[in-house]
Amino acid sequence: MSNLVRSELLKIRTTSTWWWLAIGAFLSIALAFAFNAWLASETLSGGGEEFGYTGDAASAPAQAANLYTSGQYLGLMFVMLIGILMVTNEFFHQTATTTFLATPRRTSVIVSKLIAASLLGFAFWLVTTVIDLAAGAAFLSLNDYGTQLGEWEVHRALLLNLMAYAIWTVLGVGIGTLITNQLGAVITASVLYLIGTQVVGLLFLLLANLLDNMAVLKWQVVWPAAASQIMITPGENEMLPAWWVGALVLVGYAVVSGVVGILITRRRDIS
């Protein structure tokens, strides 16, 4: 199995795709960090209500947690795309034949892709977090808010961020096995992630108004991107489920897409 994981990582290292994704992710971190830093300084100097930040959300630890996880929104999409490409590349470039000749046990191939994808997700998280921590700590202490690095709320955000990266990469592999057409998979997943979330939010809002029941909004959690958002959001109320509900839903999607992907791949004719 370690041979296979090594082979999967080599596949990624020997093409330029992942460089583009890394550059994209880095740019999105830079933009997100600048935005979040501005947001934090506005909020912490008392202007939080303008952005809807009141109470706990306007506290220094909450703003620090937000700053330290800058770039997550697009970063998660990038690792998902890497997961998708790990599978769809095999069909797009017709390397599936070579891969399955070297390893006829197809379950092992997909499992090694899942492992390699998780390692990549971890690496992405690590690099992103190191950049965010360095820049964030510098920004916060320069502005005399303190680094907030001792706060549980910050630790919690970093760990859940790690979990999100790992799950979304695995989810990407799962999506790739379900939709093997490269363009189809990439477009579907990006649209569902970027646009789908707003549309789903709107639909649930309409539904909640229609039923005159705001608790309906909780059910947005069935949507993966919404689940991801809920997982990293502290607190719960009648409209917002607890973080672990989001985590469970997301893990559920990852497991189901992984298992279905393996089953489909085992039966697929490679021709």
Place this chain on the structure above:
Amino acid sequence: MTDGQPSPTNDAQIVVSGLTKQYRNVLAVNNLSFTVEPGRVTGFLGPNGAGKTTTLRMLLNLVTPTAGTATIGGHRYPALADPLRHVGAVLEASSAHKGRTGVNHLRVICAAAGLPRERADQALELVGLTPAATRKFKGYSLGMKQRLGIAAAMLGDPRVLILDEPANGLDPEGIRWMRGFLKGLAAEGRTVLVSSHLLSEMQLLADDVVIIAAGQLVRQGPVDQVIGSMAQGVRVRTPQADVLTAALAEGPATVESDGQGLLLISGVDAPAVGRAALAAGVELHELTTERPDLERVFLELTAGKAGIR
């Protein structure tokens, strides 16, 4: 190995038995059985759409058969402990990542198969691709791509080689190289199974042939035997064509004449024609047995079954 009685311990024999593949609308392969022996080049022949690719892919566990089995050295492909050390394959619709270099393509395979990464360089050397090792695949010519495929197949120094239409798209020099390479591998005692719809090429390359049409076996055997089993013609040149034609009319022979002294006779052999001529007092200028070539055999055997399905 020419007696068709391989030992039971033979680990390089290919046995296809009752293999069948039903696609949604097409019966691509229909109850196909044949064997392939080591130490020989076996040509796997059939018109386009005959089911060659499907058969080879079932043999390699890439396509699941509807029925039947295919084994290599007595094992199904996925049951081989180190498949690439037993079997090397070059298949159609198999390629490399456009943005990856040739040597990296091979290293990825080495990593997956647990082969030392030096094998990548050695295999490139073997097919004469070393100068292009660090060039990206998208810049390769068709011939270079085909050579890279062969290099990939040779990574594990396998006993069994399986190639699907390897001559496709090669220039005459490339085809000549391929022929020498494959014959050399067979001479080392390896099993070489090569599919093709190019018969002239097979006649120069193959020791044995397996001919299929419409997914079914048409004929299997050594090239000479398959050709020899076909009706042979006799070619005669004589100034007294009419007399000879009349003399042969009593027997089973059928005679075609070009009206200028050339007769093409089938149904009887050359000695019989000679005797008939002597008895009739006919002067002969030429008397030769026409051995049909593989091309004609092939067209006759697959007549009516060829074509797009």
